[in-house]
Amino acid sequence: MKSIIFVLVFSVSVASCEYNGPKDAFVLANGISLYNDNSGKFEWLESLNIGDKLQVLGPNKTYGTGDSERLYDKVTDSVGKVGWVQDNLIAKGASLAAVQGDKTFLYSAPQDIKVTDRVLPRGTVLGIFPAKENSAFVKIMAYDPSRDRIYRDMYIKTSDLTQNAQDIQAAITLRVLKDTKSKEAWKALLMSSANLVSSPVFGQDFQQLLNNVQPVTTPQATTATGSYHVIQDSSVYDSPDMMNGKTVAQVTKGSQVQVDQESQDSYTINGVQGKWFHLVQPAGWVFGSTLQAVK
Secondary structure (H helix, E strand, C coil): CCCCCCEEECCEEECCCCCCCCCEEEECCCCEEEEEEECCEEEEEEEECCCCEEEECCCCEEECCHHHCEEEEEEECCCCCEEEEEHHHEEECCEEEEECCCEEEEECCCCHHHEEEEEEECCCEEEEEECCCCCCEEEEEEEECCCCEEEEEEEEEHHHEECCHHHHHHHHHHHHHHHCCCHHHHHHHHHHCHHHHHCCCCHHHHHHHHHHHCCCCCCCEEEEEEEEEECCCEEEECCCCCCCCCEEEEECCCCEEEEEEEECCCEEECCEEECEEEECCCCEEEEHHHEEECC
16 A cells, blocks of 8 residues: 555544543554644655554544545554544554465354455454454454455454464564565565564565575586577676676567576575576676576
């Protein structure tokens, strides 16, 4: 979910009763906006991350008209900044959990026969509430960024979730990594989260990412002269390392290149195993999955 910085003028309906609802809330979507209400104008303050804990300060307000009408809650963040956030993107009075299965079904009621065709992907962070009718289920509130869809008042089996604190932090970090566009910021976040390899559920996800970004020393190489077709567009690197190597050129699908070296060992990058090849022109390294030998 992208944050948009803007100023909006809305009609406002304010509840006059004293607020007695849940005081704690968690952010369910990454990058949602916290706004300042400046005499009826909503001004952007900051972006909030998934999993951020908020304190709800009072009753919600209705902003907007027609299709743009939304409920907003007055909240304070972890550093005391006060603002307004969209009501259906925070889970008030909930605990956090993360989906641990690859394909987890939602239920319309806490009964096996009430299964729906709606699913949440692995790693989804969601707010959960006890289902008094059946302890094998919990009521959930969740945002699925892959479908840009909000789920509330649905149920999920407790066996499909992890409430382990490290698993939840790992799931949050994986979501933020997916949304991080800067290569440098992505790597910095990943390396600072290396301890999450010990997450019981998501540790292997982090290990795979770390394996892909660990600096690769210049491999033991052997002479491997030959012609190769480029079967997909690819960057050419000054060293055999996609994350840390510097891009020095590009090769395009359909072109033909000459190779003068190949690594003795194979490497696994993004789930694909192959060797690194050194090109004569443009001079540099490409990963083997982008090449096919000319027969």
